[in-house]
Amino acid sequence: MDKKLLLAEDDDLLASLLKFRLEKEGYEVAWSSDGRKVKEQLKKQIPDVIVCDIMLPYFSGLELIAYVRKDLKSNVPIIIISAAGNEETVLNAFELGANDFIQKPISLSVLLVRLIKVMKKT
């Protein structure tokens, strides 16, 4: 059975590329381009893994992590991706409950490996 992956990324091109690649790897990818939609998606169904950009419209990636961990009380693995790889943001994300962090530019091979790893851990 395919693993359900929620991709929260506001860059259409990158999201499309990631979606394409992840689907090719057997993931069932649901893509949301802003925080609100991500929340709606999460309300409907909690995926097996979330790949989330930090900078998102309406709700940032950090807020979404907090929402998943505190409001939904879910332990679903979350990988955050961001071009703004400053230490504070990353630490904040991990503090809130992110499982991994990948800085842009993303190596898709690395992303796939990390996805497998975080899913194994949880």
Added chain:
Amino acid sequence: MLWNLTLLFVVLAITYFLGIFFYRNKLTNKAQRILKLKRELSPIISEFIFHEEEDSKNEKSQYIKMKIEIREIIKDDFSRSILTEILLDLRKDISGEAQKRLLEVYQDLGLHHDAFAQLKSWRWEKVSKAILDLTLMQVPEAYRFMTKFINDKRSIIRKQAEIAVVSLKHEGLNYFLDTTQYKISEWQQLKLIEVIRNLEQYQPPKFKAWLTSTNTHVVLFALRLIKYYNQNDAKASLIELIKHKNNQIKEQAISCIKEFYMVDALPTLKAVFSKSATDIKIAILEAIAIMGNPSDIDFLRSVVNHESNFAVKSKAVSSINAIAPDSIIPTIGIENPDSTSILNNEVVTDELRQEPKKDVHKKKAHNVLNSEGLQEITNVLDTASEDAILEDIDLDFLPVVTANPVGKESIEKTSETPAALDENKEAVSIDFDVDALAFLPLVTENDQKISNKIKDSEEAIASVFDLNVTYTVVKAEQYRYTTKSVLPLNKLNTDFKRFSASDIFELTVNYTELHVEKPVENIVVNEPYFIEPSIINVRRNKKDTPPYARSTKSLFQKIMPLPKENIFKKILQKLIHIDEDVTINEREILKSPLLEFENEFIDINAIPNLDKAEESKPQKTTAYKIEIPKSELTDELITQWYIPEKDTEAALQLLLDDLEELGDFRELDVLNELLSSTANTAFIERIENLITRFSKEQEDLNFDLRPNPKINQKAFNVFEDLFQSCDLEAKLILLDEVVTVGDEGDLNFLEQLVCSEEAVLKTKAQQILKALQLKLNIPTEESVNVKNNSTSEISNNDTENISIEIIPTPKAYKQLMNTLEIEPSTETNDIFDIDFEVEFRTVELEEIDEVSPEKEKTKERASMMRQLYSFSTKIYKQLNG
């Protein structure tokens, strides 16, 4: 005429509006077209990037199909440019294999030819963009085109080309260094180094080849690269470059020499020193400090002596100390602690008597007043048992009565006492190191009249300089030890822990008479300096006590311990008789800072005379007459020193004082322990207060340290964003839109607006907020109030009815929308699902009664605006088929 003008302006206005609409629609349509194209192209690009040979037949056929499709698409220039844009965007977001494939796709589709074409453009921004694209997409064929721009007159193109040349081919850097004729800025150098650093498998050339370049910037860059790549085979060239006229090159060469530890360069460095600029001099001195040897110290000393620049001088001193540590020690602003010692052999000469005048006096008087100078007194206390050996006890608890401005210097050894002193049979001569007697009052004899108007200590010190004093030259090496292992006490004080108790007890103290030339009338008394006697370790071992330590020990027994309330009082009573009736002319009391009394065991209040003196301090200096008894210290004089025992109330009191002043939440455990152990209600109350205070501090601290789960990043609100750049009218229109498309996220924004200063906006915001709350089925304030009131009035059985009343109904919502003249959307909250053509259900519309004519007019206006809004789009669409 007026009509013509009106007509003209109307025509102009129409043209203007039409122009705006047309241009706006053009931009909008372009954006839409780009978006549409991007959506179309992105899966194709993904397919291209992630296509593999092992893909299934179906995927392969799909790939071929897309290849054909994309070939068709890129025939259009616009599509080509969009595709290029997409690829460039993706280039920034992905790395690894996918990025490599992306670069291949770019070239496979022949998009680089567009960039080549743009290189020929006369517009610098196009050329620059083309160079950037080719560099980012790493098109090796572009290299030869780029080299032409290395010496371009336009600096932006030139800089872009430099980076392109260096990044496209490994030999690009060599070519660039060989050919460039222009300046290479510092920033550009850093950028180039960054590019080189990221080149894969880059083998740097020998950069010393460019040290002979005629372009000084190339030489400078080569020096930087030499240092970066640790190419230390350019010794001769580097040494030669120290002599370069250009300071930057010189400095960089010195930096390289320092980095590679080229000792051979030292003579050259010294040779060029004198003619160099300050920065270079400092760099040279730094290099000498690192590579130099003791033979260079002479050179450095000459720099110290002859150089006028402070920075260079300081650097030279630090270099000397770097080569030979502690060669030069600080001399300025250093107090000479030895000046307070007494020498046995020194006879005060006339010259010396006359030599020190005000400056010296002032300094030494400060020494006396300064508590630091008094901290040197160290002694050992034996308590009840003779066998007990105590370490680390300070005796700075006694008053200092200065006998002359230089204080302790006035006391001299018997054997070397001047004749004048010897003649005085009543003179007291003390034969021991002065530090051992630091606990005694230092008495100042004054032959001159001290001014009545002295009010502050500075003036008092100045007056002390006029005293007729006997001086002693004191040198560190002239200490004479009476026993084999006696050390100067000041040294003993600093390195106390290095010495055993036996060393301390080897100190021999011989009592001598204290000489006073005349009956003491004008005496300057320093208030005592109290230091809590601390007993670090008590070793009760007879064997540790040498026999010759007896004499010292007896002194310690005399001194310590004394109950705190008695010690000062007794000593003052025994030694000095204070007569308060004496006028101020006769004597002044110099007061050392009372800060020293903080946290000490001594209770100042227990010393009445001192209290009086202290009380009188702000108003007028009190005069006292003091008589010095001409006798030795006796056992009665110095009795037990008070040391509070553990677990006593006094100890607890002190502990609480300390905790109150210095403690924080970490002391809570201690305080809780104390609370459980003490029965004294006063203490309990005090401890409880402290616990409360520290607990609060801890809470505050925990609050600060707690990771904030709330994210500070505020969610983006489109209306709030738009509001920032709107005028009032636009804001009102936008508010209408809030009801239509808004959701919970906009409630906060509306609540903010309700507090707005503008009345119109405020009213509107209130209405909109209410409408939105109704729309979202959120109980409004009013409804909540109704509910509250109702529940209080009506019985529980009726609650259900009330709740029915307060839940916003579609009817109420639509009524409100009608009031606001807004057409509501469908029930969905999603901004993307909004249907702007919503119509109310007939039933509900029927329920809406009575619409005022004014509202009708507004509605018409709104509808007209909408028509105008869509008019331009329609025109454009028609024009474009």
